[in-house]
């Protein structure tokens with residue numbers, strides 16, 4: 393699997409292997425329920441150019457099937473479950489044993505359950521605490537999760553993301569909840585989502601053998617960092633959490649900065 397820039401000569405050398413686009417969802421394909429203009433056409437053009445597209449999201453509130461529907465309903469993008477990797481799936485890949493106490497929404501509960509793990513609401517019987525964004529978070533749930541972690545349960549969190557973008561601005565993300573629990577328990581979680589290795593391994597497993605890889609995302613510390621750590625190329629879009637190139641931290645500079653994914657096919661030579 394090679395990173396690097398678009399290069400026709402190197403592509404010809406590895407004739408027959410597809411290129412791979414790892415495509416973030418929130419802030420790239422859609423913002424909450426609203427599509428990013430041109431996203432569906434761009435993805436179609438990239439697929440028509442022979443690229444494989446894998447959607448990789450740090451959103452842990454939805455199952456793979458939910459995300460297939462969200463792509464279709466919100467952005468008019470056709471995808472299959474096999475095309476999608478989520479932080480919920482990455483969390484599951486790190487769970488060694490149940491029962492699992494979940495701080496998260498139904499998509500995380502369903503993903504853990506579908507993987508065959510027992511789920512518990514009793515902190516005393518929990519072997520693992522799995523955490524994602526939870527928009528029905530209560531103090532009681534935080535207290536139970538703290539108790540489970542202090543009792544020896546493994547602590548796995550979907551992502552570091554402090555916030556996520558909505559049409560009305562940034563709202564707290566799963567990383568903010570993980571930070572609350574880490575502060576309360578004094579124990580840091582193992583993170584599963586982008587840019588962590590659990591998520592990268594899932595993407596590589598799904599993609600199979602490919603030539604060059606690009607990541608497109610809106611979050612430097614998740615999407616650009618994923619690309620940097622894997623040796624892949626990256627495009628940062630300004631349609632999500634970051635509105636200006638000035639807000640990109642120097643340690644997570646992408647290969648290109650784009651207004652939106654609509655500009656990506658041209659960058660890829662398509």
Ligand SMILES: [Mg+2]
Pocket residue numbers: 416417418419420609610611632
């Ligand atoms: Mg995003």
